[in-house]
Amino acid sequence: WGPMGHATVAYIAQHYLDGAARILTSHLLSGSSLPDVSSWADSYRFTDGGAFSSVFHYIDAHDQVPHKCNIKMERDCPPEGCIVTAIANYTERILNDDLTLAERADALKFVVHFIGDIQQPLHTENLAVGGNEIPVFWGGESVKTNLHAAWDRNIPETLAGGSTIATASSFADSIIQDLETGIYSTLKNEWTSCGSIKRGIGCPKAWAQDANKIVCSDVLPNGAEEVQNKDISGAYYERNKMIARQQIAKGGYRLGLWLNKIAKAEQLKC
Ligand code: ADE
Numbered sequence: 263w264g265p266m267g268h269a270t271v272a273y274i275a276q277h278y279l280d281g282a283a284r285i286l287t288s289h290l291l292s293g294s295s296l297p298d299v300s301s302w303a304d305s306y307r308f309t310d311g312g313a314f315s316s317v318f319h320y321i322d323a324h325d326q327v328p329h330k331c332n333i334k335m336e337r338d339c340p341p342e343g344c345i346v347t348a349i350a351n352y353t354e355r356i357l358n359d360d361l362t363l364a365e366r367a368d369a370l371k372f373v374v375h376f377i378g379d380i381q382q383p384l385h386t387e388n389l390a391v392g393g394n395e396i397p398v399f400w401g402g403e404s405v406k407t408n409l410h411a412a413w414d415r416n417i418p419e420t421l422a423g424g425s426t427i428a429t430a431s432s433f434a435d436s437i438i439q440d441l442e443t444g445i446y447s448t449l450k451n452e453w454t455s456c457g458s459i460k461r462g463i464g465c466p467k468a469w470a471q472d473a474n475k476i477v478c479s480d481v482l483p484n485g486a487e488e489v490q491n492k493d494i495s496g497a498y499y500e501r502n503k504m505i506a507r508q509q510i511a512k513g514g515y516r517l518g519l520w521l522n523k524i525a526k527a528e529q530l531k532c
């Protein structure tokens with residue numbers, strides 16, 4: 263996602279934090295909010311010394327889209343790591359007392375970002391570098407982009423009505439309403455049924471699996487040819503905007519409850 267999508271995930275998560283998680287996160291971030299730090303990992307990856315973290319933003323599932331979509335860790339997550347192992351490792355690091363506060367703060371900033379990214383279907387897909395190499399148009403022949411960027415930014419930002427942090431806040435409010443009493447109110451319990459932070463890659467693997475299935479069902483149900491060099495701001499957008507919104511809702515709700523579990527584990531240590 264772009265900064266607007268990540269900030270939306272973070273605003274939703276913040277709404278679901280319990281007291282212990284609020285104390286832990288504001289302590290580690292020395293007062294900064296989750297939305298403030300939600301895109302830090304995307305700047306960090308391009309800094310000197312930050313390149314190692316680029317592979318942590320995605321997992322490249324190698325199944326034959328659109329006929330098969332599945333995650334196989336041995337096949338899809340290389341020794342350098344991927345988003346699934348990164349979420350497990352940085353979750354552990356938030357809780358690791360042998361690290362400095364700055365290291366644990368970075369771990370939290372990574373987890374906030376990666377639990378957003380893992381819901382973006384094309385962050386769980388190998389095809390054409392996660393759709394980065396599928397050229398598309400947005401709103402006419404003048405705006406050339408690619409399918410990955412359309413899912414990261416054009417689709418959510420068109421739906422939310424902007425690309426700013428202020429837009430993210432109001433977009434999050436409308437999603438929180440649906441989580442509380444609307445279309446997501448009964449679904450949301452299934453979204454967090456994967457279990458404990460102590461299961462290592464258990465939950466992140468399930469989330470990657472969930473997002474990757476959507477590549478076959480909705481992102482590219484008829485393969486890349488259907489969208490390649492087409493304007494996807496019309497029927498394709500209409501068909502997929504609520505899928506993107508639901509993935510952002512999942513990210514926010516999953517992140518909020520994940521941070522609550524981390525804070526609970528932190529309390530049990532002492
Ligand atoms: N680089 C390689 N694969 C990618 C993916 N699935 N998403 C984003 N960047 C990538």
Ligand code: ZN
Nearest residue numbers: 263385410414
């Ligand atoms: Zn992306």
Ligand code: ZN
Nearest residue numbers: 263304319379
């Ligand atoms: Zn990212």
